[in-house]
Amino acid sequence: MANVAADPTDLYWTGESFDDVLSGVDVVINTFNTGVILEVGEQLNAAIARANPKVYFLSDLGVDYRLNEFDGYEHTEWQRKRVITADTKAALEGTQTKVIQLVTGMFHGWLLIPDLGIDIEKNVYxxxxxxxxxxATTAEDDIGRSIAQLAVLSLDPATASTVPTNLRIAGENVSYEEIRDAVSRVKGVPKGELKSKSLEEFNNNLKVDTTANALQYIWVLVGQGKTDFSNENANELVNPGQSLWKWKTVEDYLRGSGSG
Known part of the structure; x- marks a missing residue:
């Protein structure tokens, strides 16, 4: 049976050494935020290199920032992620460790908010x-299932080669229209108002707005069509034909079944 260090964040807060806790593990799943990784990343990478696990999942869940075109004004969160990913791959080069960068789209729990133009209370989209x-959006527990399945596939010599080092999943690829319709069905209210703002104007404002949060950048990515994983994802690899579980949809989440 594989030994998994599923949450290195615990190591940070307990004060235990990375070497002690990572000793003998086969799979490491990093759930640190970028701020913590910048603080302890060098120490963590060195410990992982010494432990030499078979699989290491980067803390890279979320949108596919590799597609970003915010030249000169990209949000600092993604700038940090680029540095962390490059540093990690460099530190683990020459080891047996397979470094996996899994992109999941939005978390269901972070999707339905006004910062992305989705205002359920006012029924305006x-x-x-x-x-x-x-x-692209994925329920948090489906992300956990996907990571577990990718770990299993990566550890099995018969299937290890089928797992790419960069891959995307999406529990659902959903539009504003479809979110509006799902809210109407779940809440029993009339279909809400669909509105549109100028993508070009909003994007230009980001270039000078140093207070903008990452979600506002993601809103631009949606408008640019860069958050649709419909045509490129690894859903069938991790959950062929939904035979292992049924992907939770945004409507499932709205009905209260999206978190467990």
Whole structure:
């Protein structure tokens, strides 16, 4: 049976040494935020290199920032992630460790908020560009299941080669129109108003707004069509034909079944 250090964040807060806790593990799943990784990343990478696990999952869940085109004004969170990913891969080069960068789209729990133009309380749905643009989103527990399945596949010599080092999953690729319709069905209210703002104007404002949060950048990515994973994802690899579990949808989440 594989030994898994599933949450290195515990190591940080307990004060235990990375070497002690990582000793003998086969799989490491990093759930540190970027601020912590910048603080302890060098120490952590050195310990992982010494432990030499078979699989290491980067803390890279979320949108696919590799597609970003915010030249000169990219949010600092993604700038940090680029540095962390490069440093980690360099530190583990030459070891047996397979470094996996898994992109999951939005978490269901972070999707339905006004910062992305989704205001359920007011029943108003505002897109940058067409309301038909889709957002990849995955329930948090489905992310956990996917990581577990990828770990199993990566540890099995018969299937290890089928797991790429960079991959994307999406429990659902959903549009503003579809979110609006799901809210209507779940809450029993009339279909809400669909509104649209200028993508170009909003994006230009980000270039000078140093207070903008990452979600506002993601709103732009949605408008640019860069958050739709419909045509490129590893869903069938981790959960072929939904034979292992049923992907939770945004409507499931709204009905209260999205968190467990």
């Amino acid at each position: 505002t897109s940058l560009g067409p309301a038909s643009n889709r957002i």
